[in-house]
Amino acid sequence: MSADANEALSRRGFLAISAATLGGVMLAPGIRLIEIAAARAPEQAVSRQVRWGLLIDTNKCAPGCDDCVKACATENGLKDTGHPRTDAQWIRKVELKDMRSGRTHSVPVMCQHCEHPPCVDVCPTGASFKRADGIVLVDRHICIGCRYCMMACPYKARSIVFAEITDQNPDVPRGNGCAEGCTLCVHRIDHDRQPACVEACTRAGHNAMLFGDLNDPQSEIAQRVAKYASTQIRADLRLNPGVRYQGL
Amino acid sequence: MAESLIYRELGGPSRRFWGLLALLAVPLALGAVAYFYIEHYGHIVTGMDNQIVWGMPHVFAVFLVVAATGALNVAMAASVFGKSVYRPVAPLSALISLALLVGGLALLMLDLGRSDRMIVAITQLNSESMFALRVIFYDGFMASVGVYLWFLLERRMNRYVKPAAIMAFFWQLLLITSTGLEFGFNFREVYDSVLYAPMFIAFSSAYGTAVFVLILFAVCGWEDRPVSDELLRRLKNLLGISVGASLFFAVLFLASKYELARSRDVARFLLFDGGVYTALLWLGQLVLGGVVPLALLLRSRLSRAALAAACALVLLGGLAQMYVTLIGGQAYPQILFPGMVESSSFFDGEIHPYTPSWPEVLFGLAGLALAAAVIAVALRALALLPERLDPAAGPQA
Amino acid sequence: MNSNGIGALAGRIARAICLAALLLPVPVSAAGRVPKPVIDIDKPGKCVEDTATMRREHPDMLRHQRDLTMHDGIRTRKHSLKECVQCHASTKTGSVLGDKGFCQSCHDYASVRIDCFSCHAAKPKLASGAKP
Numbered sequence A: 001m002s003a004d005a006n007e008a009l010s011r012r013g014f015l016a017i018s019a020a021t022l023g024g025v026m027l028a029p030g031i032r033l034i035e036i037a038a039a040r041a042p043e044q045a046v047s048r049q050v051r052w053g054l055l056i057d058t059n060k061c062a063p064g065c066d067d068c069v070k071a072c073a074t075e076n077g078l079k080d081t082g083h084p085r086t087d088a089q090w091i092r093k094v095e096l097k098d099m100r101s102g103r104t105h106s107v108p109v110m111c112q113h114c115e116h117p118p119c120v121d122v123c124p125t126g127a128s129f130k131r132a133d134g135i136v137l138v139d140r141h142i143c144i145g146c147r148y149c150m151m152a153c154p155y156k157a158r159s160i161v162f163a164e165i166t167d168q169n170p171d172v173p174r175g176n177g178c179a180e181g182c183t184l185c186v187h188r189i190d191h192d193r194q195p196a197c198v199e200a201c202t203r204a205g206h207n208a209m210l211f212g213d214l215n216d217p218q219s220e221i222a223q224r225v226a227k228y229a230s231t232q233i234r235a236d237l238r239l240n241p242g243v244r245y246q247g248l
Numbered sequence B: 001m002a003e004s005l006i007y008r009e010l011g012g013p014s015r016r017f018w019g020l021l022a023l024l025a026v027p028l029a030l031g032a033v034a035y036f037y038i039e040h041y042g043h044i045v046t047g048m049d050n051q052i053v054w055g056m057p058h059v060f061a062v063f064l065v066v067a068a069t070g071a072l073n074v075a076m077a078a079s080v081f082g083k084s085v086y087r088p089v090a091p092l093s094a095l096i097s098l099a100l101l102v103g104g105l106a107l108l109m110l111d112l113g114r115s116d117r118m119i120v121a122i123t124q125l126n127s128e129s130m131f132a133l134r135v136i137f138y139d140g141f142m143a144s145v146g147v148y149l150w151f152l153l154e155r156r157m158n159r160y161v162k163p164a165a166i167m168a169f170f171w172q173l174l175l176i177t178s179t180g181l182e183f184g185f186n187f188r189e190v191y192d193s194v195l196y197a198p199m200f201i202a203f204s205s206a207y208g209t210a211v212f213v214l215i216l217f218a219v220c221g222w223e224d225r226p227v228s229d230e231l232l233r234r235l236k237n238l239l240g241i242s243v244g245a246s247l248f249f250a251v252l253f254l255a256s257k258y259e260l261a262r263s264r265d266v267a268r269f270l271l272f273d274g275g276v277y278t279a280l281l282w283l284g285q286l287v288l289g290g291v292v293p294l295a296l297l298l299r300s301r302l303s304r305a306a307l308a309a310a311c312a313l314v315l316l317g318g319l320a321q322m323y324v325t326l327i328g329g330q331a332y333p334q335i336l337f338p339g340m341v342e343s344s345s346f347f348d349g350e351i352h353p354y355t356p357s358w359p360e361v362l363f364g365l366a367g368l369a370l371a372a373a374v375i376a377v378a379l380r381a382l383a384l385l386p387e388r389l390d391p392a393a394g395p396q397a
Numbered sequence C: 001m002n003s004n005g006i007g008a009l010a011g012r013i014a015r016a017i018c019l020a021a022l023l024l025p026v027p028v029s030a031a032g033r034v035p036k037p038v039i040d041i042d043k044p045g046k047c048v049e050d051t052a053t054m055r056r057e058h059p060d061m062l063r064h065q066r067d068l069t070m071h072d073g074i075r076t077r078k079h080s081l082k083e084c085v086q087c088h089a090s091t092k093t094g095s096v097l098g099d100k101g102f103c104q105s106c107h108d109y110a111s112v113r114i115d116c117f118s119c120h121a122a123k124p125k126l127a128s129g130a131k132p
Helices: A003-037 A067-076 A118-122 A148-152 A196-203 A220-227 B014-041 B056-071 B073-079 B084-110 B115-123 B130-153 B155-184 B196-222 B229-259 B261-273 B276-297 B304-331 B358-381 C003-023 C025-031 C051-072 C081-088 C102-110
Strands: A052-057 A091-098 A104-110 A128-130 A136-138 A209-213 A243-246 B340-344
Touching: A052 A220, A067 A091, A067 A104, A067 A196, A118 A128, A118 A148, A118 B130, A196 A209, A209 A220, B014 B115, B014 B358, B056 B073, B056 B084, B056 B155, B056 B196, B056 B304, B056 B358, B073 B084, B073 B130, B073 B155, B073 B196, B073 B229, B084 B115, B084 B130, B084 B196, B084 B229, B084 B358, B130 B155, B155 B196, B196 B229, B196 B304, B229 B261, B229 B276, B229 B304, B261 B276, B261 B304, B276 B304, C051 C081
Parallel strands: A052 A243
Antiparallel strands: A052 A209, A091 A104, A091 B340, A128 A136
């Protein structure tokens, strides 16, 4: 190799290569962003690049309000049979009172869609599973109704259906003997809509609930989570839920 | 040793035996009816709800599974640890272990929300699930104990008894440890302690040995097979150590829950404020199931009636302990917001009530009856027990 | 154990039961009492595949589709159970179940239990968006 050629590579070549690399590095995140922000085509599988989450500002949650609860029940076909102990509840308002300060709170609690879900860890058949985009679901085709997921969940997120159901919502199959819980309205999300609870809260003007992609730095939820303090329920368990709360 | 003993099936007039089976058929039939009733209408007909999801069937089932793992201890003492005085009763120990496990597993497999998917439960296993792993442990335990029992009974295979026993011991340890950790690794306030593993090992030894001794008495009373005082004395000591260990771990567990500030509330619930759970814990598990039998068993001379009474008390205490563990563990609410008072439409923050329903209780009792029926039929069909278990039978090392 | 009396009797009973079980289907099929399935397709249009393919493959199609939908979130309409129900629900009863239901009458004839509708809705979503 001649010394000249080497020198040429080392100066011009180096500048060219580093310019290209720098340009590539600067452009690449932009390309990634566009990838994520574009809606998923119907025949495309969900991917890990997305992580769906909720941000709930409890400062905006009024104690008596249960718009989210009612919307969830309507959307998912949860009927009130007059037996609250065995009726399924996918979301509920928990009224809190701090024993030390006396401060009261009202918090909507649903399946927290953990990154490390204990329900998925214990399910013997794998019916309780986490989808690639972070939603924790029950595959009722293989659920045997052992209720171990209900024992394992620290958030009391799951219910089981105690009797036969006949008039299900065609978008939300649910049946006797199978465990179930908040699906983040997966049937809506897959068609680029919002979960029913978030939609109801926004439509009523409370704006306490925000839904979005936690992995997308451009999304409102990701920006708010990066800017303002938010917590997770029982963060000490290190399950990293996808539902975050402000004002707790 | 074993050659000088004559093993014989359970004798006696067949009318008496069929009478016993007919007696056991009653709870079995009632349990079957209860099962189909629950399966048809759904769990709405039971006392279980979204707060107490595992009820009486699980209380009986876990009790049977824990006793099953411990009932093998006599056989393990004989074949793994060389205590040859137990060798003649090793087949009985293995059989009782298998029978109790069959009863417990039947309850677990049938108390599913979708028991028509039982095949899915056995074949489609989630590799990350401890519950699924335990299905493998159940299978491994049954297979290895079955092989061990076969080697004990088949003269040509007698020289492979020790390796088979070591395999069975390995699966026994896996099964009982994972049973304890099923609760130990659970986040609920009453559970959430690795102590559950050794505690359940102690419980299993106590309940399993108690069942073994009672069955031994029953068989030897059925048709006058004499049992030596020496064997009973050794069994008494084994049971005494097991009950002592159970008490030790239970007290350690409760004391540590109380000592740590983060779990003091649930300790107070169990020890003082829990109503039926407090009563069953103190009176059932600790006093009747622990202190009283221990006091009896520590005496150097014990009448057979007193030994049998101690065994019965240990078993009653065991059922009480399982009720407190299973139901009490679910009655105490999940704490989502430590330090806050919670209330909601989904019963957060309150102690959940539970009333056992008849279908559940009948179903659970059928599990016990199934185990008893398996033992009875096996003893009648197979030569599992020697004719005599006293020194007159021949040289025993 | 008294093997002669009870064993021989049990053996005779078992043989009798086996014989009866083998002979039973003959009178049943001869009478032709099982009603043929009612294939009542009262909505216009074609099915997503031809009839022979559908009859043979629909269990596998549905099972494959369910995994795609559940685990991958793929909700294309071609092999979706919801779309089947939407089209095949009887205009009279509004359901694919029932005596003359599209799914049920064939399944009754073939004596194959349908598990789908313990969870899935047997009635289509109403056009107005209201749930039945």
